[in-house]
Amino acid sequence: MATDVAVIQHPTVVNGVDHGCCNNGPGYATPLQAMSGPKEKLLYVTCVYSGTGKGKPDYLGTVDVDPNSPTYSKVIHRLPVPYVGDELHHSGWNSCSSCHGDPSAQRRFLVLPSLISGRIYVVDTLKDPKAPSLHKIVDPADIVQKTGLAYPHTSHCLASGDLLVSCLGDKDGNAEGNGFLLLDSKFNVKGRWEKPGHSPLFGYDFWYQPRHKTMISSSWGAPLAFTKGFNPQHVSDGLYGRHLHVYSWPEGELKQTMDLGNTGLIPLEIRFLHDPSKDTGYVGCALTSNMVRFFKTPDGSWSHEVAISVEPLKVQNWILPEMPGLITDFLISLDDRFLYFVNWLHGDIRQYNIEDPKNPVLTGQVWVGGLLQKGSPVVAVKDDGETWQADVPEIKGHRLRGGPQMVQLSLDGKRLYVTNSLFSAWDHQFYPELMEKGSHMLQIDVDSVKGGLAINPNFFVDFEGEPEGPSLAHEMRYPGGDCTSDIWI
Structure with missing residues (x-):
């Protein structure tokens, strides 16, 4: 296990990568200020071999997204983790814009929870942004012993300097833990973090809005169910969630629940509007494919x-006579004007204007x-019986595989990056081709x-x-932060 190193002050620009706007602390003073931040040149993506049968450790990939670079749209570095079978999934920063007023804080460490093994890897991105290095491993046995928690998912930095990580169950895969x-x-x-006796029914994602003294979390399902692939019977059996938990x-x-x-x-990703004064947000409900708006009442x-x-x-x-879109990820532009979401099964990405949050x-x-x-082989059937399929272009000679899954938006809101792996067990079930050919990443130009x-x-x-063979690419982060990791206070 790597040992702790002292956190020292660094300039905001390191090796050509801007890690914040000024010397006040990490990130930006406001979401609108973040929109005028530097254009992204690097992108970190969690890449998975767990569940593919390859017997290789997962890794953090560094992708060159600078169109003026000779290695544009290439993986330029891979940081394999020391163990096999982790299922790296989501990631978060040790510090972000919630710490902007603290000059001693810096956005240096990327936190990588492992959904299956329960390990949490801490990666130093500041020493060499193009080639991150392993800094520390949080032992799952230590987590279980002290908290009873397992299956860590979402990590958010707090203004206090602490980190908060949602966990989806106990070590045996029960949601009750x-x-x-x-x-x-x-x-x-x-x-x-939560008070004794105040744990949610199910866990998944969360977002906090300090000016409203509120955190809201969402619900995926019991790990003992979703780790085996998706079985509709498990929904009827009460092994999947349909609640939001208000703290x-x-x-x-x-x-409130x-x-x-x-x-x-199955409400998954949850986001408040970025403006910290706003009391409204959205959650993407995967199975019913609805975007649900939540809001404070009088x-x-x-x-x-x-x-x-x-x-x-x-x-x-x-497998069924009807196919849901399966909304698995979404995000909101930093100016709160546009909302983007994916339909992983149908295969489309959508953009909605939400300047009137009630009427996208x-x-x-x-x-x-x-x-x-x-x-x-699958065709959609219209009401009149006519069948249709979607026109999907080839990109650089490649037929697109899988469906759009994770998305990340540039700070200025003009470029949307897309990967196509959801979770290895579900990829294997719905898009077995991904097991053989791996993922790809696309970039969508945004008006x-x-x-x-x-x-x-x-x-x-x-x-x-x-x-090491085809891998499954999931969540993406920029060294300088992004609209799904930064929260303003």
Whole structure:
């Protein structure tokens, strides 16, 4: 295990990478200020061999996204972790814009929770941003012993310097044991964040909005269910979530549980608007493919309503007669004007104008894969019986595989990056081709004025030809932060 190193002051620009706007602390003073930050040149992506049968450790890939570079759209560095079978999934920073007022804080360490093994890797990105190095490993046995928590998922930095990590279950995969892990600034286990007896029914993602003294978390399912692939019977058996959990911030008292009902099955990614004064946000409900808006009511409690619905499609030659879109990831531009989400099964990415948060307006849509693309055995059926499939272009001679899954938006809102792996067990079930050929990463050009999406034909990162074999690419981060990791206070 790597030992702790002293955290020292660094200039904001290191090896050509800007890690913040000024010397006040990491990140930016406001979301709008972040939009004028430097254009991204590097992108970190979690890459998985777990569940593929290759017997290789997962790794953090560094991708060159500078169009003026000779290695543009290439993986230029790989940091393998020391163990096999982790399933690196999401990631977060040790410090972000919530620490902007603290000149002693710096965005240096990328935190990589392992969804299956429970290990948490801490990676130093500041010594050499193009070639990150392993700094520390948080032992899962230590986490279990001190908190009972396992299956760590989302990591967010706190203004206090601590880190908060959502965990999806206990060591045996039961959802009843889930909750929130608190790490200190040296990545030592402090304990649970939530008050005793205030753990959620299920765990997944979370976002906090300090000016409203609120944190809200979402619900995937019991690890003993979702790690085996998706079985619709498990939904009926109550092994998947449909609730949002509202906590007092920062006290950790569960104040309210919102049952989203049958319109909100499997609520995954959750985001407040970036403006910290706003009391509204959205959650993407995967199975029912609805974007649900949540908001504060005049009496101080929280309510919800469906803001966008993706209708299931009637299909032929698939496991069910209807196919949900399966909204698995979404994000909001830093100016809170546009919302972007993916339909992992259908294969499209959508852009909505949310300047009126109650009434999102579709402004862009692009097809980048999915089960319905031309050449697939699966066809969609219209009401009149006519069948159709989506036109999906080849990029740099490559037929697009899988469906759009994780997304990341440039600070200026003009470039959307997309990967296509959800979780190895689900990839194997719905897109077995990914096991053989691996993932790819695309970049979508965004019209951030009027709205509109178009695939960049010159950008294609192919994970099929990786040195250890095809890998599954998941979440993406920029060295200087992004709209899904930074929270303003």
